[in-house]
Amino acid sequence: QLQLQESGPGLVKPSETLSLTCTVSGGSISSSSYYWGWIRQPPGKGLEWIGSIYYSGSTYYNPSLKSRVTISVDTSKNQFSLKLSSVTAADTAVYYCARHTSSWDAFAIWGQGTMVTVSS
Amino acid sequence: SYVLTQPPSVSVAPGKTARITCGGNNIGSKSVHWYQQKPGQAPVLVIYYDSDRPSGIPERFSGSNSGNTATLTISRVEAGDEADYYCQVWDSSSDQVVFGGGTKLTVL
Numbered sequence: 442q443l444q445l446q447e448s449g450p451g452l453v454k455p456s457e458t459l460s461l462t463c464t465v466s467g468g469s470i471s472s473s474s475y476y477w478g479w480i481r482q483p484p485g486k487g488l489e490w491i492g493s494i495y496y497s498g499s500t501y502y503n504p505s506l507k508s509r510v511t512i513s514v515d516t517s518k519n520q521f522s523l524k525l526s527s528v529t530a531a532d533t534a535v536y537y538c539a540r541h542t543s544s545w546d547a548f549a550i551w552g553q554g555t556m557v558t559v560s561s
Numbered sequence: 562s563y564v565l566t567q568p569p570s571v572s573v574a575p576g577k578t579a580r581i582t583c584g585g586n587n588i589g590s591k592s593v594h595w596y597q598q599k600p601g602q603a604p605v606l607v608i609y610y611d612s613d614r615p616s617g618i619p620e621r622f623s624g625s626n627s628g629n630t631a632t633l634t635i636s637r638v639e640a641g642d643e644a645d646y647y648c649q650v651w652d653s654s655s656d657q658v659v660f661g662g663g664t665k666l667t668v669l
Contacts, residue, residue, distance in 0.1 A: 478658070488596075488604065488647055490658035501656055504562070537603055544658075545651035547594035547609035554603050 443467040445538050445552035453532075453559050459525040463538030463552060464518075471496045471516040476541045478548060479512060479523045481534040489534075493544070494521055501544065528559045563652035565661035572667045579635040581664045583648030586629060591650045593631040595624060598663075599644045607646075608633060635666070643668045 449461035463477065470477065478493035492502035494512045502510050506525070514521040525532060535556050539548035566584040573579040583593060593611050596604035606615050608624035611631065621636045635642055648661040 480660075487663040488649075488660040490660060493658070503657055504655060544656070545592055545653070547606050547649070548596075548604070549606050549609070549615065551603040551605075 447552045447555040461523045477521045480537045483534040533559045567661040567664045570665045574669045581633040583631040589627045594649045595633045596647045597644045
């Protein structure tokens with residue numbers, strides 16, 4: 442059974458770069474034609490898609506975050522990662538990683554999420 | 562960019578039918594997915610491609626999509642259905658995933 446697990450610092454200072462990793466277990470990140478995405482949810486608010494990466498490495502991002510976001514995949518570690526630069530308090534959120542089969546497909550499998558707070 | 566509009570809240574008595582709408586310009590031409598999120602938990606997919614149910618999701622959950630409105634219908638509502646529900650589409654014109662603002666379902 443495929444499982445996703447987010448990891449990374451729970452506290453990031455303003456203007457610094459937020460870095461998170463999603464570890465995939467129970468299957469290979471490169472074994473099939475899947476997309477791997479990041480979604481976030483500020484406290485008490487709704488879901489916001491950040492971006493996704495195809496197993497081959499091609500990416501697409503939320504236009505509103507594109508200038509600050511980098512998503513990459515490390516097939517040797519069965520992981521994919523998120524970097525969000527120049528963070529502010531508005532980036533405080535629970536960050537989820539998830540898998541979907543295509544850009545228009547649903548996110549069928551989600552990680553449990555990790556809370557990241559931006560504060561000095 | 563494409564906007565999905567959901568009512569902030571819907572209330573329903575146990576055993577009745579809840580309908581949660583998701584409005585968007587010509588949303589009927591897009592594939593709509595629905596997620597259930599309970600407090601402190603990750604979202605769970607309950608409907609994909611407008612009306613398909615993942616394995617393990619009760620038949621009480623159904624979906625439809627036409628014109629400018631997609632609808633998630635929950636029949637014979639139970640207390641355990643109380644949660645936030647989000648709709649989601651892929652907007653090909655801007656190449657992005659879009660979520661609705663979410664609807665809090667309260668079981669009276």
